[in-house]
Amino acid sequence: MKAIFKIEEHLPDTKQISVKICKAKSHKSIDDYAAKVVTYSDLDLSESGLFVDGLIERHGLKRIESQEDKQPILDSNKGESISGPVVLDDLVGKVIECNHFATRSILKMRRVEL
Amino acid sequence: MIPTLRYITKCGETWMASAVQGCKGNLGLDQKSGKGRKIIYQYLFYGSMKIGEPFSTSSEILNAGKLIDVKHLLGKNVHYEFLEDTYAFGFTPGVITAENGEREGDSTDDWDGKLITKNGVVKIEKKSVLVCLEGSPVVNGKTLTRYDYNESTNKTYTIDVKTNGVLALFTVI
Numbered sequence: 361m362k363a364i365f366k367i368e369e370h371l372p373d374t375k376q377i378s379v380k381i382c383k384a385k386s387h388k389s390i391d392d393y394a395a396k397v398v399t400y401s402d403l404d405l406s407e408s409g410l411f412v413d414g415l416i417e418r419h420g421l422k423r424i425e426s427q428e429d430k431q432p433i434l435d436s437n438k439g440e441s442i443s444g445p446v447v448l449d450d451l452v453g454k455v456i457e458c459n460h461f462a463t464r465s466i467l468k469m470r471r472v473e474l
Numbered sequence: 475m476i477p478t479l480r481y482i483t484k485c486g487e488t489w490m491a492s493a494v495q496g497c498k499g500n501l502g503l504d505q506k507s508g509k510g511r512k513i514i515y516q517y518l519f520y521g522s523m524k525i526g527e528p529f530s531t532s533s534e535i536l537n538a539g540k541l542i543d544v545k546h547l548l549g550k551n552v553h554y555e556f557l558e559d560t561y562a563f564g565f566t567p568g569v570i571t572a573e574n575g576e577r578e579g580d581s582t583d584d585w586d587g588k589l590i591t592k593n594g595v596v597k598i599e600k601k602s603v604l605v606c607l608e609g610s611p612v613v614n615g616k617t618l619t620r621y622d623y624n625e626s627t628n629k630t631y632t633i634d635v636k637t638n639g640v641l642a643l644f645t646v647i
Contacts, residue, residue: 402497404561406519407620410479410495417477467481467493467621474604474614474624474631 363416363424368395375401381420382427396423409468478502478556484568485623488581489603489644492564496556503528503553510549513564515587516542517607517642521560528553536562541589541642563607565644583646590641596631601646604631611639 362384369378378395382388398419404410439457478496485491492513496502498521504511518538526533527550535557536542568581583601590596598604603625606618612634613624618641633641 402559404495410561413479414495417479464480464482467483467491469483469485469491469605469621469623470619471485472616472618472622472624474616474626474629 361424363420364390365412365415365420366390366395371397375399379415379419381416381423383424386427393427413465485603486568486625488568488583488601488625488646489585490566490568491605491621491623492566493562494564495561496559498556498558498560500556501553502555503551511544511547511552512566514543514545514548514567514585515565515642515644516544517563517589518542519561519563519608521556521558521562523554523556523560523562525552525554527551541587543587563605565603565605565642585644586647587642587644590633590643591635591639593634596633596643598626598629598631598643598645601625601627602629603644605642605644607640607642609636609639611635611641613641 363381364384365379365381367377367379371377376397376399378397380390380393380395382390382393386393396419398415400411400415402418403414437455439455441457442451478494478500480492480494482490482492490512494502504513516536517540518536520538522535522537524533524535525544525547527547536544538560565585565587567583567585589607603623604613605623606613606620608620610617610619612618613631615632618639635641
């Protein structure tokens, strides 16, 4: 999943930013989402990658989940959860729901010639 | 609970780099698909962490600014706890990939690692990896930034660490 954010305002006195966050593939413009004020004192500002990942992990994922929860689910996409032994033949034709968990990101190493 | 950020990348056939950034109090378990831990050296940019085997009474505390040899934990399941907000780099021997792209096994290379924090000339005569960890050191006239790396088997590095540069040199034993 690709997420996007837009900082509307920087509040250096309180170490906060007002920021809009949504999925990149949202059918709404990011400008149509409400901005929320978040504290950045718990984010690593030494590298852009850490800042971006930290902002999205700590402040974005729940917000995006909440945005998605407000979206209606097409009747044909309503899934059911399964448990117990897997019987593939029983699953044919059913819509099964699952959660996606992000595990690791790529560490951006750069090979240089010296 | 604020999640821990985890990063990894394969750098050629011979080694991999990883990083983990977490907040004070975060806990985790390192066990790669049941095969145990693969990291052999760690460097903490900041913070500190406690690592050890689960249910063991012995554990150790890793502190920032040192290249720490953790080979004694190779192949073991290891739990860790961040004692402060922490950002750590890990150096891991590579995996051997078959022609069909599937993982065939782990590299059997053993590595020796050391930090370079002073100006000087370093001559490489074995398979080695030079990684920039901190600052903006200049090596052979080129300014490096964090996570720039160079691989070589025979090279001379002329190093100016400038004000705060830290490089790690890993050499196959």
